[in-house]
Amino acid sequence: GNSVTQMEGPVTLSEEAFLTINCTYTATGYPSLFWYVQYPGEGLQLLLKATKADDKGSNKGFEATYRKETTSFHLEKGSVQVSDSAVYFCALRESSGGSNYKLTFGKGTLLTVNP
Amino acid sequence: GAGVSQSPRYKVAKRGQDVALRCDPISGHVSLFWYQQALGQGPEFLTYFQNEAQLDKSGLPSDRFFAERPEGSVSTLKIQRTQQEDSAVYLCASSPELAGVYEQYFGPGTRLTVT
Numbered sequence: 001g002n003s004v005t006q007m008e009g010p011v012t013l014s015e016e017a018f019l020t021i022n023c024t025y026t027a028t029g030y031p032s033l034f035w036y037v038q039y040p041g042e043g044l045q046l047l048l049k050a051t052k053a054d055d056k057g058s059n060k061g062f063e064a065t066y067r068k069e070t071t072s073f074h075l076e077k078g079s080v081q082v083s084d085s086a087v088y089f090c091a092l093r094e095s096s097g098g099s100n101y102k103l104t105f106g107k108g109t110l111l112t113v114n115p
Numbered sequence: 116g117a118g119v120s121q122s123p124r125y126k127v128a129k130r131g132q133d134v135a136l137r138c139d140p141i142s143g144h145v146s147l148f149w150y151q152q153a154l155g156q157g158p159e160f161l162t163y164f165q166n167e168a169q170l171d172k173s174g175l176p177s178d179r180f181f182a183e184r185p186e187g188s189v190s191t192l193k194i195q196r197t198q199q200e201d202s203a204v205y206l207c208a209s210s211p212e213l214a215g216v217y218e219q220y221f222g223p224g225t226r227l228t229v230t
Contacts, residue, residue, distance in 0.1 A: 004157070036221075043119065043221035044158070044206065089157055099171070101146065101210075103219065105157030 002027045006090045006106035013080055013113050021075040021109050023064075023090035031092040033057075033066050033073040034103070038087045047075075047088070051095070080113045087111070117141065119222035121207050127228045128197045136192045136225045140209030147190050148219060149182055150206040158206050164190060165213070197229045 007022040025031065035047040035057070048057030053068035062077045073090060090106040120139045128134050140147050146165055150158035151174075161180070163171040166187035175182070179198075184190040194201055204226050208219040 041223065043223045044208075045221070046218050049218075091157070101148070101163055101171075101213065102160045102174075103150075103158070105159070107155065107157050 002031070002092060002094065002104045004090050004092055004104055004106035006088075006109055008107075009087075009109040009111070011109060011111045013111070015082055015113055015115050016079045017113075019075070019077040019080045019084075019111070021088055021090075021111070023073045023075065023106060025071050025073065025090075025092050027071075027092055027094065027104075030068070030095050032095055033064070034091040034093070035062070035064055035073070035075050036089040036091060036105075038089065038108070040086070044089065080111075082113045082115050085111055085113045119207055119209055119220055121205075121222040121225050123225060124223065125226050125228075127230060130198060130229055131196050133193065133195045134197055134227065136194075136205050136227070138190045138192070138207030138209075138222060140188065140190070140207070141211075141220055142188075144209035144211050144220075145187075146210040146213065146217075146219075147184055148208040148210075149190070149192050150208065151176075152204040152206055152224070154203070161192070161205075194227075197227075199229050202227055202229045 003026045032051045034049045036044040037047045048059040050057040050066035056065045094100045149161040152158040161174040164184045179195045181193045204224040206224045207222045
């Protein structure tokens with residue numbers, strides 16, 4: 001079955017530091033890949049996505065590139081802010097077949113950014 | 116506009132009690148999903164509705180779990196004879212069309228604690 005593995009947290013950084021959160025996946029076919037963010041007390045929000053190999057998703061300074069050869073979708077940001085403190089989830093969705101509506105999530109990575 | 120709302124936000128139940136969790140999706144959204152998020156884990160798919168039709172309930176953990184969406188709008192997730200292992204955050208998401216194409220918009224979740 002499908003699965004997503006992301007780096008264990010928590011991750012603690014100082015403001016303006018470089019962020020990488022690793023994510024690898026196992027899936028049949030060519031899934032779509034997502035990063036969701038969950039701020040305290042709020043629902044999951046889509047941060048960025050990529051639907052095919054070599055696509056780069058980007059939003060709010062965050063980027064992730066769909067790497068089929070390494071089955072990875074690592075999240076990066078060049079300079080984090082205190083307001084980026086949240087839990088980040090990597091997820092996949094099958095691109096075809098009868099279950100292409102289900103999201104499969106990783107366990108989440110808690111990021112804390114200190115001023 | 117209004118997002119997905121869920122009520123109650125917090126629910127404490129004694130073991131053996133029945134609970135009902137409500138989801139109000141974004142108006143006009145055709146697809147509705149329920150996910151279960153255990154502590155320290157990513158969300159896991161429970162069930163999927165397209166309008167009032169429950170097309171997939173493969174993720175429901177036992178026959179104590181029941182979901183409905185009788186008029187194709189509001190949905191209720193019911194858990195009968197709650198057990199401690201049911202303690203989790205229950206997330207609802209909606210999507211404007213078939214979710215294979217569009218983003219899923221998540222509510223803030225209901226945190227269920229079974230004592």
